[in-house]
Amino acid sequence: MKNPYYPIETLVEDIITETPTIKTFCLTPARPIKFKAGQFMQLTVPGWGEAPFTPSSDPGVAEKMEITILRTGKVTDALHALKPGAEVGLRGPFGKGYPMDKLEGKEVLVVGGGVGLAPLRSLIYALLENPKKYKRVSIKYGSRMPEELCFRRQYDAWAKVAPNVDFTNTIDVPASGWTGHVGLVTTLLDKLDIDIENSVAVSCGPEIMLKFVTLKLLEVGYKPPQIYLSMNRKMSCGMGKCGRCNVGHYYLCVDGPDMCYDKIKNVPNVFG
Amino acid sequence: MHFIDSTNFERFLKKLSSGGELFVPVRNEETKKLHLERIELFPLPDNTSIDGYRTVEPLKAFAQLLRYPVADYPSTEGDEFPDEKAFPRVVVVGARGCDLIALGLIDKVQVEGEFTDPFYKVRREKMLILGADCTECGESCFCNLLGQKPWPERGCDLSLAKVQGGYLVDALTDRGEKLVAESRELFAEPGDQRIKARDESRARVVKELEAKNKSYPKADTLPEIMRSALTNEVWDEISARCVECGACTNICPTCYCFLLYDQRADGSHFQRIFSWDSCQVTGYARMAGMLNPRPRLTDRVKHRFYHKYDYLPLSHGAIYCTGCGRCIDTCSASIDMRESFRKVKEKVGGAKKA
Numbered sequence: 001m002k003n004p005y006y007p008i009e010t011l012v013e014d015i016i017t018e019t020p021t022i023k024t025f026c027l028t029p030a031r032p033i034k035f036k037a038g039q040f041m042q043l044t045v046p047g048w049g050e051a052p053f054t055p056s057s058d059p060g061v062a063e064k065m066e067i068t069i070l071r072t073g074k075v076t077d078a079l080h081a082l083k084p085g086a087e088v089g090l091r092g093p094f095g096k097g098y099p100m101d102k103l104e105g106k107e108v109l110v111v112g113g114g115v116g117l118a119p120l121r122s123l124i125y126a127l128l129e130n131p132k133k134y135k136r137v138s139i140k141y142g143s144r145m146p147e148e149l150c151f152r153r154q155y156d157a158w159a160k161v162a163p164n165v166d167f168t169n170t171i172d173v174p175a176s177g178w179t180g181h182v183g184l185v186t187t188l189l190d191k192l193d194i195d196i197e198n199s200v201a202v203s204c205g206p207e208i209m210l211k212f213v214t215l216k217l218l219e220v221g222y223k224p225p226q227i228y229l230s231m232n233r234k235m236s237c238g239m240g241k242c243g244r245c246n247v248g249h250y251y252l253c254v255d256g257p258d259m260c261y262d263k264i265k266n267v268p269n270v271f272g
Numbered sequence: 273m274h275f276i277d278s279t280n281f282e283r284f285l286k287k288l289s290s291g292g293e294l295f296v297p298v299r300n301e302e303t304k305k306l307h308l309e310r311i312e313l314f315p316l317p318d319n320t321s322i323d324g325y326r327t328v329e330p331l332k333a334f335a336q337l338l339r340y341p342v343a344d345y346p347s348t349e350g351d352e353f354p355d356e357k358a359f360p361r362v363v364v365v366g367a368r369g370c371d372l373i374a375l376g377l378i379d380k381v382q383v384e385g386e387f388t389d390p391f392y393k394v395r396r397e398k399m400l401i402l403g404a405d406c407t408e409c410g411e412s413c414f415c416n417l418l419g420q421k422p423w424p425e426r427g428c429d430l431s432l433a434k435v436q437g438g439y440l441v442d443a444l445t446d447r448g449e450k451l452v453a454e455s456r457e458l459f460a461e462p463g464d465q466r467i468k469a470r471d472e473s474r475a476r477v478v479k480e481l482e483a484k485n486k487s488y489p490k491a492d493t494l495p496e497i498m499r500s501a502l503t504n505e506v507w508d509e510i511s512a513r514c515v516e517c518g519a520c521t522n523i524c525p526t527c528y529c530f531l532l533y534d535q536r537a538d539g540s541h542f543q544r545i546f547s548w549d550s551c552q553v554t555g556y557a558r559m560a561g562m563l564n565p566r567p568r569l570t571d572r573v574k575h576r577f578y579h580k581y582d583y584l585p586l587s588h589g590a591i592y593c594t595g596c597g598r599c600i601d602t603c604s605a606s607i608d609m610r611e612s613f614r615k616v617k618e619k620v621g622g623a624k625k626a
Contacts, residue, residue: 001352002351002352002353002390003342003351003352003390004351004387004389004390005532005544005546006345006351007343007345007544008350009345030350044345046345046542047534047535047536048534049534050532072560072561073559073561074560075560089345207563232559232563233559233565234556234557234558236530236531237532239386239387239389240381240385240387241382241387241389241528241530242529242530242532242549243528243530243551243579244531244549244551244556244557246579246583247565248583249582249583249584249586249587251587254385254386268502268503269565272564272565
């Protein structure tokens with residue numbers, strides 16, 4: 001019998017500074033960890049405890065894993081203080097992952113905000129591995145300032161993968177030297193060149209952004225079953241047993257963390 | 273059905289608990305309440321009492337300990353689960369119908385499904401439970417509202433009913449029948465008189481329960497009432513007196529929620545600790561960055577009711593309350609679950625009419 005609470009020893013091989021507050025940790029676990037895009041890991045910083053993160057790396061690779069993390073609390077402060085060569089721990093993967101089967105043949109709209117592009121990057125790897133399986137992959141990404149855009153080095157490559165793939169980004173407020181789109185990520189959804197009836201939207205970002213993205217998607221014609229949101233709740237066990245990550249009667253750790261909006265739309269204060 | 277006299281009963285317990293730990297209900301002479309106490313030497317204490325109603329302690333405490341280490345890391349054994357021999361065999365005597373059902377409900381969460389908590393599973397498998405009839409109805413008992421009986425119907429191998437001179441022993445499982453067969457010399461025929469006495473006692477307790485709870489709503493109507501009370505301000509009224517101590521969730525026989533936290537064991541070794549937790553306290557669901565899906569006390573009090581009477585029926589197929597009434601006894605603000613449901617029913621009913 002295995003002990004599911006034990007963190008698998010994992011080496012921090014490299015640390016990439018994405019933005020002043022976001023770093024990508026390149027990890028090598030003691031044994032390969034197979035995961036699906038959207039499934040999450042419990043990452044241990046020895047002595048500090050665990051926090052849940054969805055890998056940002058290619059789900060086709062099990063030997064190595066990248067996790068992109070915003071510095072925002074106790075465990076993430078400790079993480080950001082680590083240097084390459086440090087030992088951390090991993091448990092998982094947990095959760096269902098993105099509904100890949102429901103995306104096939106569809107016009108897939110990916111909407112990310114801030115560090116929310118991290119789990120979506122894993123989805124983008126999965127989608128772009130075989131773009132022909134999807135009618136269209138349209139990625140919209142927003143951050144507050146130019147220096148807060150994650151994975152900038154990859155945008156051009158994504159947009160060039162196939163003719164049915166496009167990538168657009170925006171920043172919230174004007175900045176000197178910025179010639180691109182300015183406005184909240186929802187402004188990229190105003191004039192969507194997408195066959196909405198045949199589309200599925202997947203979004204990840206801060207709760208306040210998820211709320212307004214959802215409202216905008218509904219406004220432009222999406223129906224609740226066509227919207228998938230990466231929800232955030234406190235998690236401890238990852239296995240549907242500790243009882244804290246519920247949204248209504250769902251436990252995000254086993255039923256999510258990406259939830260179809262149709263399932264949770266009636267939960268009071270669903271966006272906190 | 274079998275009969276065992278009091279002297280042989282002690283011999284039976286001695287045999288059953290040999291090499292393990294034995295817990296029996298002992299009455300506190302001041303409070304008159306029953307507590308599960310560990311027995312290390314026979315004879316049993318004079319105030320051992322397998323009658324009355326449920327003990328103060330819930331059964332979950334034996335399978336899901338209050339706090340214990342679940343991992344030492346890094347370790348050369350890695351994620352191999354420790355030898356089962358490290359866990360004691362535990363015999364618990366006198367568990368009531370409500371508590372037996374409650375433990376079965378926690379089993380659904382901790383053992384069934386995609387993942388199993390091996391610590392819970394092993395402790396649970398090493399438990400031998402002797403159930404017992406309730407011979408009286410406690411002030412806060414309301415198992416009848418949940419459609420349950422004040423005697424064990426499932427969840428234990430053997431069930432006891434106190435009668436003149438000893439106990440009637442009912443084997444509810446093959447394992448129970450085998451335990452009796454292995455000590456056949458200690459048992460006698462039950463006799464019609466004793467069975468009649470037990471049945472009369474059962475009928476009397478059922479009557480007491482019904483009389484005590486006649487003004488409260490039956491539980492099977494509750495999930496529906498709850499769903500139409502989602503945004504009702506009745507929850508502000510119910511939670512107004514709560515002092516956020518978490519006693520209700522700790523003492524509840526079906527509350528299973530827990531927290532994992534890490535601490536340094538020595539220089540380069542760390543320990544992961546499993547600990548009961550309470551959804552009633554502020555920090556329970558609070559995330560990094562101080563985001564909290566239930567920031568108000570009302571949200572948290574309401575969450576407790578919804579988790580038990582709406583969410584878990586949807587996700588695990590059962591109401592996670594067995595009417596034991598411990599939360600009522602323990603609440604320093606005198607919040608009574610039955611009373612709360614009556615309020616909700618009145619308010620929702622009133623809203624519908626208007």
